[in-house]
Amino acid sequence: MTNRLDGFAALGDPTRRAVFERLARRPRAVGELAAGLPISRPAVSQHLKVLESAGLVTHERQGVRRIYRIDPSGIEAMRSYLDRFWDQALAAFKRAAEQEPS
């Protein structure tokens, strides 16, 4: 787990977003994920590593398998980051709109 904001870079990649969204539907093993995606299993492994270090997924051993699932903590970090700017953005935008009835 590195920086909490690495979630943005992690979800910036479309393939990684696809992995993330599939895990959101239900937890899966690595091979199962790879079977439903147009990339190789090692590629999926690498994506999972990035997602995990961003706190977006976790895994749990189940025999010889690794079951990956969504981790709320990374999502929460990104949500609160965006919320921090949300109010400022709205206020600043409103202010600008009023200044220019144009």
Add this chain to the structure above:
Amino acid sequence: MTNRLDGFAALGDPTRRAVFERLARRPRAVGELAAGLPISRPAVSQHLKVLESAGLVTHERQGVRRIYRIDPSGIEAMRSYLDRFWDQALAAFKRAAEQEPS
């Protein structure tokens, strides 16, 4: 403006996040932004282009200057994307925790 989810890739870069956060404090011209950052003005221009196409900032001409400011619409798109998974993530996590009192 391309995909609404490009905001993740846009904010994935630390420099771009710095630009974004500075604009959140107050709207600025390009040169002013560049003066406060360790990169050249063209680099800032390129980052602004990415941020703008992700719907995260807008600009407005003011004489020969371009004043850039935060745009709520891109932020909103990212927020709603994350919110879509937030409840599922919490529910799935809770379910998993109950299944394994370990």
Add this chain to the structure above:
DNA sequence: GCCATCGGTAAGCTACTGCTTACCGTAAGC
């Protein structure tokens, strides 16, 4: 114990990203 399955890691290649310098168009002051 052996073998098969699962999945993480290494090595290597291509493509893209972020940066720089150089250049050019445009608005405003005199």
Add this chain to the structure above:
DNA sequence: GCTTACGGTAAGCAGTAGCTTACCGATGGC
């Protein structure tokens, strides 16, 4: 009209990201 300030775009370069194939360790069934 000239000149100056501002900033977007082009070209080019180094570093990184994402993918592949090949390999290896580890778990579980027989």
